[in-house]
């Protein structure tokens with residue numbers, strides 16, 4: 001058999017077409033991409049943090065909840081959360097499934113509880129924790145502003161403020 005001369009680009013199955021060009025995702029498709037690494041929102045968040053000149057590690061598996069970005073020396077962690085999976089309050093992307101509602105609400109509540117535990121565990125260790133929502137990563141400048149604000153608050157103020165040096169661990 002002869003191969004075609006022009007090889008088509010390998011289909012990129014991870015690539016998600018804009019909403020208007022595709023059918024709504026089925027729940028199992030949603031589930032399928034939920035736990036995957038390097039989702040579009042994660043990549044956008046990482047680029048934005050990188051552009052701010054802030055050092056970090058990605059997918060920090062030895063911290064509670066495996067933050068998507070973290071810096072253990074400076075004690076901050078960022079979770080990039082899918083709006084559906086983590087029940088972003090009041091968010092369009094977090095609409096509740098209409099079928100199998102008991103199953104889903106239990107699952108989603110468990111996720112919320114787990115998130116809260118992870119965040120508390122990190123705060124107990126003196127970490128500042130930020131949640132970046134999937135929907136927030138769609139607006140580049142909004143994302144950058146939110147991240148800049150987070151890191152500004154972390155930075156020790158010139159002259160050494162009490163806040164930076166003498167801060168009790170938040171509960």
Ligand SMILES: [Zn+2]
Nearest residue numbers: 083088091135
């Ligand atoms: Zn959202």
